Amino acid sequence: MDLLKWSKRPAAGVDAKKPEVNVLRGLIARATTPLLPDDYLHLINPLWSARELRGRVVEVRRETENSATVVIRTGWGFPETYRPGQYVGIGLQVEGRWHWRSYSLTSFGDTHDDTISVTVKANPDGFLSTHLVDGVAPGTVIRLAAPKGDFHLPEPPPDSILFLTAGSGITPVMAMLRSLRSHDTVLDIVHVHSAPTRDDVIFLDELEGMDADLLSYDLQLQLTSVDGKFDIDQLDVVVPDWRDRHCWSCGPVAMLDAIEERYREAGLRDQLHVERFAIARTDVGGEGGTVTFAKSGKTAEIDGATTILEAGEDQGIVMPFGCRMGICQTCVVPLAGGYVRDLRSGEEHREGERIQTCISAVSGECTFDL
Structure with missing residues (x-):
């Protein structure tokens, strides 16, 4: 057992599809110390890495004027399966710096062909989203983080479902719809989706195709430039039996807040x-x-709206992250000194506490052992 651990250690840290491969990689690493197999294999294929998950951009396919689907061929160690609705971390090097963001997978959970896809909407204030939509070239090698997230259908799914989405909030739900259709799963689905105009509806042709072909799928488009924004008070009229359905919802913060409040008032939050x-x-x-x-020997002056996570990444520091929204706890680190402020509540945290870097900003000064 000690020999086995000794041989595997240099290649540990990334789950292999075949665990015995780590033993072979570890033995090669011991034989080539101080270099690891990656130092040679990346010259043959950049996707052969035991140190980190990698991928290569295969295609960038325009969906709307400001959104595109990015198809990625995954490298060694990427999970063979994931749940439709989960998200994946993507790291892209631009002008010498690595930039990380998480995006919902629009492929539906089976990487038998070693490809996944994300559909990204360019945000005027989003550096990486704009670059993925307008600037990333096929063949670009990127870094990946394994799929995560609890926003997915259970097994088996409920018989009746309500999807409430808006804008790019369609992306995780699209993965669910594609998965259900591919497995010929017949469910009673009502889908209310909002977008400014028809030209802004991501996956419009596919959604309308399902609406026409599947009796069990009812698509209701809310074009906000004509119909106004979706009002939760319309729910009784638009979906009279909504109380009998399990609902998956993704969209702008204000919309989700209103939906949560309505379900809470009805005693149906679960x-x-x-x-x-x-x-x-x-x-x-x-x-x-x-x-x-x-540890990195770097210091930055940041404003009160910039998160610690963003500040670290801007300095080129590899920061732990997951959802980037204060939900998954992946980014939690100890605060070594000073004070930070929670951007959601305004609550201040001090030295010795463990804080979420994705929703915390500096309050005066702070130090992290990163």
Whole structure:
């Protein structure tokens, strides 16, 4: 057993589809120390890495004027299966810096052909989303984080479902719909989706095709430029039996807040499943300050709206992250010194506490052992 551990250790940290492969990689690593197999294999194929998950962009397919589907061939160690509705972390090197964000998978859970897809809407304030939609070229090698998230259908799924989506909130639900259709799963589904115009509806042709072909799928488009924004008070009229359905909802913060409140008032909060792409930040004042990353020897002056996670990534530091919304706890690290402020509640945290870097900003000054 000790010999086995000794041989595997240099290649540990990434789950292999065949665990015995790690033993072989570990033995090669011992034989080539101080170099690891990656130092040679990346010259043959950049996707052969035991140190990190990687992928290569295969295709960028335009969906609307400001959104595109990015098809990625996954490298060694990427999970063979995942749940439709989960998200994946993507790291892209731009101008010498690695930028990380999480995006919902629009492929539906089977990587038998070693490809996955994400559909990204370019945000005017989103550096990476804009680059993925307009600037990433096929053949680009990217870093990946394994799929995560609790926003997915159970097994077996409920007989009747309500999807409430808006804008790019369609993306995780699209993975669910594609999975259900591929497995010929017949469910009673009502789908209310909002977008400014028909030209802004991501996957419009596919959604309308399912609406025409499947008696069990009812698509109701809310074109906000004509019909106005979806009002939760319309629910009794639009979906009279909504109380009998389990609901999956994804979209803007205000819309999700209203839906959560309605389900809570009806005593049905356990029937509602929500995916948020942004955190609701408070208006509690904060002037920012100085953040120090002690192990990296880097310091940054940031404003009160920039998160510790964003500040670290801007400095080129590899920061732990997951959902980037304060839900999954992947980014939690100890605060070595100073103070930070929770952007959602305004609550201040001090030295010795463990904080979520994705929803915390500096309050005066703070230090992390990163």
